[in-house]
Amino acid sequence: MTRSRRRLLASIGAGITAAAAGCTGSGGLGGEPTYEDGTVDARNASNVSNRSATQMSAAEAVAEREPNDSVTPLDPLSLIEHEFVVEDGYLGSTIQGIVANTGSDRIQIVEVRTRVYDDAGNVLGRYLASTGDLNGGSSWSFQVVVLESPADVADYDITVLGTPT
Numbered sequence: 001m002t003r004s005r006r007r008l009l010a011s012i013g014a015g016i017t018a019a020a021a022g023c024t025g026s027g028g029l030g031g032e033p034t035y036e037d038g039t040v041d042a043r044n045a046s047n048v049s050n051r052s053a054t055q056m057s058a059a060e061a062v063a064e065r066e067p068n069d070s071v072t073p074l075d076p077l078s079l080i081e082h083e084f085v086v087e088d089g090y091l092g093s094t095i096q097g098i099v100a101n102t103g104s105d106r107i108q109i110v111e112v113r114t115r116v117y118d119d120a121g122n123v124l125g126r127y128l129a130s131t132g133d134l135n136g137g138s139s140w141s142f143q144v145v146v147l148e149s150p151a152d153v154a155d156y157d158i159t160v161l162g163t164p165t
Contacts, residue, residue: 033161073161116156
């Protein structure tokens with residue numbers, strides 16, 4: 001039930017944002033991104049201590065939160081796999097996986113965007129990872145650093161976007 005409510009709210013928010021920006025009907029190369037659901041295994045999040053102040057400072061330094069405005073959904077980009085992983089040290093909560101460029105052309109910028117949610121379906125934060133120059137037929141192993149405590153994250157959703165050359 002929380003996923004349905006979350007999807008409804010996300011759809012309404014995306015529609016309002018697009019209308020306010022004057023983008024309805026014009027779209028980018030691939031239109032609006034489609035997010036797929038991810039799950040968080042509560043067993044991985046329990047018994048994990050929060051980051052220390054020093055570890056949080058290091059995590060904040062590497063966490064990407066500013067999306068690139070030049071990326072859009074591209075057909076050759078595919079999320080092969082993804083999962084919520086709790087790492088030791090400053091990394092803590094992460095979302096890791098593999099993106100493939102199934103086309104033959106190089107993609108200039110690739111960006112994985114994630115949104116993390118609490119048990120009530122509220123957005124806790126938006127985080128991303130990006131890389132440049134993903135050649136056709138190749139893949140990229142990504143790691144998104146999430147600043148929320150593992151115990152606070154109930155689920156996430158994810159999409160991949162890019163800029164063609």
